[in-house]
Amino acid sequence: QVQLVESGGGLVQAGGSLRLSCAASGVTFNTYSMGWFRQAPGKEREFVAAISRSGGTTNYADSVEGRFTVFRDNAKNTVSLQMNSLKPEDTAVYYCAAKRTYWSATYTSMNMYDYWGQGTQVTVSS
Numbered sequence: 001q002v003q004l005v006e007s008g009g010g011l012v013q014a015g016g017s018l019r020l021s022c023a024a025s026g027v028t029f030n031t032y033s034m035g036w037f038r039q040a041p042g043k044e045r046e047f048v049a050a051i052s053r054s055g056g057t058t059n060y061a062d063s064v065e066g067r068f069t070v071f072r073d074n075a076k077n078t079v080s081l082q083m084n085s086l087k088p089e090d091t092a093v094y095y096c097a098a099k100r101t102y103w104s105a106t107y108t109s110m111n112m113y114d115y116w117g118q119g120t121q122v123t124v125s126s
Contacts, residue, residue, distance in 0.1 A: 001025075001026045002024075002025070002026040002027050002098070002114075002115045003024070003025045003026055004022055004023070004024050004096050004097070004098060004115055004116060004117035004118075005022065005023045005025075005117055005118070006020060006021070006022045006094065006095065006096050006117045006118065006119060006120040007020070007021050007022075007023070007120060008020040008021050008080075008120060009094060009120030009121045009122045010121075010122070010123070011123045011124075011125065012086055012122075012123070012124055012125070013124070013125050014086060014087055014088055014124055014125065014126050015085060015086065016086050016124070017082070017083060017084045017085075017086065018083045018086065018122060019080055019081070019082050019083070020036070020080060020081040020083065020094055020096075020120060020122070021078055021079075021080045021081075022034070022036075022078060022079045022080070022096030022117055023076075023077060023078050024077045024078070024079070024098060025077065027077070027098060027100075027115075029074055029077040030053055030054070030074045031053060031100055031101070031102075032053065032098040032099060032100055032101070032114075033050065033051070033052055033053055033098070033099045033101045033103075033105060033106060033107055034050065034051050034070075034072060034079040034096060034097065034098055034099075035047065035048075035049065035050040035051075035096070035097045035098075035099070035106070035107060035108075035110075035113060036048040036049045036050070036070060036079075036081045036094060036095070036096055036097075037094070037095045037096075037097060037110055038090075038092035038093065038094045038095065038122075039092055039093050039095070039119075040089075040091060040092040040093075043092075045095070045110055046061065047061050047108045047109070047110070048060070048061050048064055048068065048081070048094070049061065049064065049068055049069075049070040049081060050070065050106035050107055050108060051070045051071065051072050051079060051106060052104045052105055052106050053101065053103075053104055054074075054104060055071060055072045055074070056104060057104060057105065057106055058070050058071075058106065059106040059108060061108075063089075064083075064090075067083065067084050067085045067086075068081060068082065068083050068084070069081070069082040069084075070082075079096060081094070081096075083122070086122075086124045087124060088124045088125065088126045089124075090122060090124050091122060091123050091124050092121075092122060093119040093120065093121050093122075094119060094120050094121075094122050095116055095117055095118075095119045096116075096117045097110065097113035097114075097115065097116050097117070098113060098114060098115040098116075099112055099113045099114050100114055
């Protein structure tokens with residue numbers, strides 16, 4: 001059974017940092033491209049960042065480019081999102097997602113992903 005479990009969310013002041021982690025089980029982790037998405041109240045879920053199977057390719061939404069960094073540890077079956085210079089508009093529930101793929105690619109569309117975590121709340125106060 002595939003499970004993705006996010007952790008690391010919380011309340012932080014604007015300008016601060018948080019690191020989210022996603023632990024995967026029930027998968028051969030290095031055959032999955034991973035993504036981070038977020039959903040703010042009243043808004044649709046949106047792409048944040050993605051990382052290829054090996055970690056050699058990353059992709060970011062324009063809104064987080066230069067502030068967020070996605071990385072993975074295939075030996076530990078984890079993917080993380082380092083979030084710096086947080087803004088109130090980053091407030092959302094953050095989800096990790098996994099897509100089985102043969103390719104060294106990243107995916108920005110949520111419809112491409114096979115599995116999702118339950119989400120972790122990030123709140124940035126002004």
